[in-house]
Amino acid sequence: MNIKTIKYRFKKKNTIGKQEIQSSIKVLKTGDLSGFMASRNQGFLGGPQVRKFEKKLEKFYNVKYAISVNSWTSGLITIIGSLDVEPGDEIIVTPWTMCATVTAILHWNCIPIFADINYEDYCIDPEIIKKKITNRTKAIIAVDIFGYPAQIDKIRKIIKKKDIKIISDNAQAPYAFYKNKISGTNSDIGGFSFNYHKHINTGEGGAIITNSKRLAQRSRLIRNHGEAAVLNNKKLLNNILGYNFRLGEIEAAIGIEQYKKLKKIVSKRQKLCRKLTKGLSKLEGLVLPKESPQRTHNYYIYPITLSEKILKRFSRSTIIKHLETDGVQGLISGYEVVHKFPMIEHKIAYGTKGFPWNINKKNLKKGKIICKNAEKLHERSFIGIEVCLYELSNKDIELIIKSFYKIWKKLKL
Numbered sequence: 001m002n003i004k005t006i007k008y009r010f011k012k013k014n015t016i017g018k019q020e021i022q023s024s025i026k027v028l029k030t031g032d033l034s035g036f037m038a039s040r041n042q043g044f045l046g047g048p049q050v051r052k053f054e055k056k057l058e059k060f061y062n063v064k065y066a067i068s069v070n071s072w073t074s075g076l077i078t079i080i081g082s083l084d085v086e087p088g089d090e091i092i093v094t095p096w097t098m099c100a101t102v103t104a105i106l107h108w109n110c111i112p113i114f115a116d117i118n119y120e121d122y123c124i125d126p127e128i129i130k131k132k133i134t135n136r137t138k139a140i141i142a143v144d145i146f147g148y149p150a151q152i153d154k155i156r157k158i159i160k161k162k163d164i165k166i167i168s169d170n171a172q173a174p175y176a177f178y179k180n181k182i183s184g185t186n187s188d189i190g191g192f193s194f195n196y197h198k199h200i201n202t203g204e205g206g207a208i209i210t211n212s213k214r215l216a217q218r219s220r221l222i223r224n225h226g227e228a229a230v231l232n233n234k235k236l237l238n239n240i241l242g243y244n245f246r247l248g249e250i251e252a253a254i255g256i257e258q259y260k261k262l263k264k265i266v267s268k269r270q271k272l273c274r275k276l277t278k279g280l281s282k283l284e285g286l287v288l289p290k291e292s293p294q295r296t297h298n299y300y301i302y303p304i305t306l307s308e309k310i311l312k313r314f315s316r317s318t319i320i321k322h323l324e325t326d327g328v329q330g331l332i333s334g335y336e337v338v339h340k341f342p343m344i345e346h347k348i349a350y351g352t353k354g355f356p357w358n359i360n361k362k363n364l365k366k367g368k369i370i371c372k373n374a375e376k377l378h379e380r381s382f383i384g385i386e387v388c389l390y391e392l393s394n395k396d397i398e399l400i401i402k403s404f405y406k407i408w409k410k411l412k413l
């Protein structure tokens with residue numbers, strides 16, 4: 001008889017506790033659920049909880065400016081707009097990311113230029129960036145995908161002294177270290193998502209961090225309709241399209257409490273995932289996450305790549321099916337290849353030769369842009385475990401390892 005290794009459901013993650021409930025009630029009792037005003041006073045920068053939350057973030061990340069927003073998608077749109085972009089400007093980005101990283105570029109009529117990822121660490125490949133830079137390149141977005149920091153120092157070397165900004169998308173990595181700095185503090189501007197499946201959450205929400213006064217000022221303008229009311233400096237208003245990207249007071253109050261827990265939450269996730277790596281490391285044919293004190297992982301998703309040796313014998317879907325039947329939960333097959341999304345392909349068809357762009361029919365052909373590594377990982381070899389969904393325990397990890405061993409033995413891998 002085949003007995004399932006994992007016979008129960010993993011516990012759902014929930015980081016909201018008593019403190020978050022109490023601080024939300026406190027805000028509710030004031031009746032002021034948002035303190036934002038579009039006028040020439042402090043209200044332009046939000047209510048007391050929003051401002052307190054931003055101060056906390058500035059201290060936590062040791063940066064000059066933190067700007068809260070009502071989602072990280074809003075944050076990315078704000079960041080691109082803060083860079084004084086013109087239609088047709090190019091921004092280099094990987095396709096192996098959540099689509100908002102890319103659609104934020106399109107919001108400003110700029111062109112995403114896709115650069116492939118490294119096969120081993122899934123982050124943007126600095127060597128490929130070299131080939132993609134043109135005189136229209138305005139920025140590079142480095143995504144800390146799955147919680148693993150992109151190599152900002154290498155990217156900086158490549159752009160040398162060119163006027164190209166480095167943006168970090170740290171949505172999945174709120175507390176990862178790269179060479180003794182928290183990732184996101186080593187680029188020109190970056191930030192985090194606080195949606196419900198991130199390490200910590202405010203329901204929806206996000207925050208931008210930067211040390212640049214100009215980028216911070218422009219971000220605050222874009223967040224709150226870009227109205228000139230509070231400004232004497234008209235130059236800041238060039239190319240501004242403002243939105244309502246304002247975070248509510250309750251969310252900000254929750255964010256303050258959540259940040260008190262962040263280090264503990266990340267550390268617990270790291271311990272469990274390192275145990276998983278150690279446990280799986282003796283199995284044939286798995287590429288597992290690498291970590292060092294110089295480059296730490298936040299494990300939003302636990303990434304695994306199957307080797308060709310394994311894939312020659314069994315397809316990824318067969319392996320996943322066996323693991324799922326044995327009770328392993330949270331498995332994903334492939335990730336994102338944003339350059340292949342119809343909405344993106346259509347936009348790219350308009351070419352990169354300024355504005356208005358000429359429709360280039362040839363570019364409409366599917367599959368024109370090739371990012372070999374991302375495509376192979378997506379279509380063939382990548383498996384993720386969505387550890388972000390669960391409050392995993394040592395026992396869960398031990399059973400996941402046991403299940404992998406069982407399936408490997410069964411398939412004679």
Ligand SMILES: Cc1ncc(COP(=O)(O)O)c(C=O)c1O
Pocket residue numbers: 071072073074097098100101143169171172193194195205206
């Ligand atoms: C890498 C990345 N960028 C951007 C986003 C968008 O963040 P939000 O859902 O807060 O808008 C996400 C969300 O999952 C993400 O993972």
